[in-house]
Amino acid sequence: MITVANRIYVKQEYADAFEQRFRERAGLVDKMPGFISNHVLRPVNEGDPYVVFTFWKSRQDFLNWVRSDEFVKGHSQSGTLPKDAFSQPNVLEMHEVVQDSTRPELEPEPRGGAFKMH
Numbered sequence: 001m002i003t004v005a006n007r008i009y010v011k012q013e014y015a016d017a018f019e020q021r022f023r024e025r026a027g028l029v030d031k032m033p034g035f036i037s038n039h040v041l042r043p044v045n046e047g048d049p050y051v052v053f054t055f056w057k058s059r060q061d062f063l064n065w066v067r068s069d070e071f072v073k074g075h076s077q078s079g080t081l082p083k084d085a086f087s088q089p090n091v092l093e094m095h096e097v098v099q100d101s102t103r104p105e106l107e108p109e110p111r112g113g114a115f116k117m118h
Helices: 012-023 059-066 069-080
Strands: 002-010 035-041 050-056 086-096
Touching (some): 002 012, 059 086
Antiparallel strands (some): 002 050, 002 086
């Protein structure tokens, strides 16, 4: 299992609009093989990013998602906020799950090496 964290730096005056985009999201990722869950986390400290946190059964499942037509369709709405809504570029992180306290039988994700989105 892997997690992908997309840290998105949204200016405070655009926070409500940003959150609304996720409440109205297309939900195409939910139907992708290997997708487990999606969490949108709101920062509590000023200047900290929102975190869009997804769980996947495997790295390959995530890669299949980002290479899919559904990914393109699902992210077409993300361009509806002006560039000025973001205080800095987003940061994408992938982590391999070594242990999950709710699933003690889970085997650690094999080391997959460095991840590059592009």
